[in-house]
Amino acid sequence: MDIKKYIDSGILELYVAGTLSEKESQEVYELTQQYPELLEEVKNIEASIIKLAAAVSPKETKQSFDTIKAQITSGENETKVIPLDKPKTPWFTYVGWAASLVLAAGLLWMLNENNTLKEQIRIVKTNKELLETQIENANNSLAEAEKLVEVLRDRNIIEVPLAGQGNFANAYAKVYWDKNSNNIYLDAKDLPEAPQGKVYQVWSLTLNPLTPTSLGTIDDFNTDGNKIFAIANANASEAFGITLEQAGGSDTPTMEQLYTLGVVASTP
Amino acid sequence: MQLEQLVSKFQEKDVKAFETLYNMYSESMHGVIFNIVRDNEIAEELMQDVFVKVWHKSDTYSVKKGRFFTWILNIARNAAIDKTRSKNFKNLNKNLNADFFVDILQNNESLDNKTDAIGITKFVTKLADKCKQVIELLYFKGYTQKEASKTLEMPIGTIKTRNRQCINELRTMLDV
Numbered sequence: 001m002d003i004k005k006y007i008d009s010g011i012l013e014l015y016v017a018g019t020l021s022e023k024e025s026q027e028v029y030e031l032t033q034q035y036p037e038l039l040e041e042v043k044n045i046e047a048s049i050i051k052l053a054a055a056v057s058p059k060e061t062k063q064s065f066d067t068i069k070a071q072i073t074s075g076e077n078e079t080k081v082i083p084l085d086k087p088k089t090p091w092f093t094y095v096g097w098a099a100s101l102v103l104a105a106g107l108l109w110m111l112n113e114n115n116t117l118k119e120q121i122r123i124v125k126t127n128k129e130l131l132e133t134q135i136e137n138a139n140n141s142l143a144e145a146e147k148l149v150e151v152l153r154d155r156n157i158i159e160v161p162l163a164g165q166g167n168f169a170n171a172y173a174k175v176y177w178d179k180n181s182n183n184i185y186l187d188a189k190d191l192p193e194a195p196q197g198k199v200y201q202v203w204s205l206t207l208n209p210l211t212p213t214s215l216g217t218i219d220d221f222n223t224d225g226n227k228i229f230a231i232a233n234a235n236a237s238e239a240f241g242i243t244l245e246q247a248g249g250s251d252t253p254t255m256e257q258l259y260t261l262g263v264v265a266s267t268p
Numbered sequence: 269m270q271l272e273q274l275v276s277k278f279q280e281k282d283v284k285a286f287e288t289l290y291n292m293y294s295e296s297m298h299g300v301i302f303n304i305v306r307d308n309e310i311a312e313e314l315m316q317d318v319f320v321k322v323w324h325k326s327d328t329y330s331v332k333k334g335r336f337f338t339w340i341l342n343i344a345r346n347a348a349i350d351k352t353r354s355k356n357f358k359n360l361n362k363n364l365n366a367d368f369f370v371d372i373l374q375n376n377e378s379l380d381n382k383t384d385a386i387g388i389t390k391f392v393t394k395l396a397d398k399c400k401q402v403i404e405l406l407y408f409k410g411y412t413q414k415e416a417s418k419t420l421e422m423p424i425g426t427i428k429t430r431n432r433q434c435i436n437e438l439r440t441m442l443d444v
Contacts, residue, residue, distance in 0.1 A: 009428065009432070010432030014413065015335070017338070017341050017406040017408075018338040018339075018341060018408075018410065020334075026332050027331065044439060046338075047437060048442050049407055050296040053294040054295040055389065056302060056373060056408075057298035058298070065294075068319045071320050072320055104326055211308065
């Protein structure tokens, strides 16, 4: 470190004047502890300022240290008196702190309680919504069932049982044909689940000559609940058949995969 | 006794040590305070306040923060400046801006003092005006470097180097 350069910078003069920041002052202090020359310089700067300032003082002062001594020692007596009053203060302080602690604890408890209640309300609301959905579903099922009953009781309905064919002797289905509305209701409860990538396709047939007409595929077979499907049918059907086809359906039925077939009993 | 020892004894509330410190610095503090308030009665009152305050605040001083002299200088300047801002002081209608410490020195000389102030005055009045100003602001008024640079309309760096030159001149004159 270049001591001379540091001294020449004028920082020591500012140090004595007290214009340096606390951090800068501390740095100067530490350097003066390391380098006696710096300390010497600081002392000389200080001495010159003290001399100058003392020269500015109007010398005819009546004041002596005794006046100050009297003040600071009487002040000491006062500080000895204070402890007598002290016990009073802590009482209020402790009660105050205790009260605020109790209040804070109470507030926390209430906050917690409030949150619990809110949570409970939320759960009850969710349950209520679930129940409402269930009721709505039940109502819908009921409406559907009523509609089915209505259909089945209609005297104009033609029932066509579709018996299992070939390898699928266990399969069974039934068609309810409402000629007035040109709809059939296919009850396919006894068909096995359609394998992945396959769909059941419903056919309307005329027998002489044998001509199949597709009534469409049952894409939602596996997911449907009651396995009763309403299908539009404006054909003069003489028989109905169901085959298993590739997803998307076929133009003509794959006869090896004919599950059920049934002939319309009488043509009114 | 070394200054460090004196100060630490003073911080242990040793009245004797405090008296020694008082004798070391009271006159210069009186000068600083008087330069600000320009009224000897008020200056003496403030002196007393300042040293009582110094006594009670002794634990707030740390040698790491600066010189002991600088610490009491700060307390003294602040007390005096506060006084000039107080209401009843303003009512005294003092014209404080007119004079620098140098003017006080010249007046003191005419008072025919017994001290060596006369000798100092002779030298100090020879200081360049720019030096008188810088010393006045930095030491007697407690301006920061920045405030001094604004007041004297010169760069901050110049304040630092000029102050160094001026204190050097002062030291040559005072033989310190």
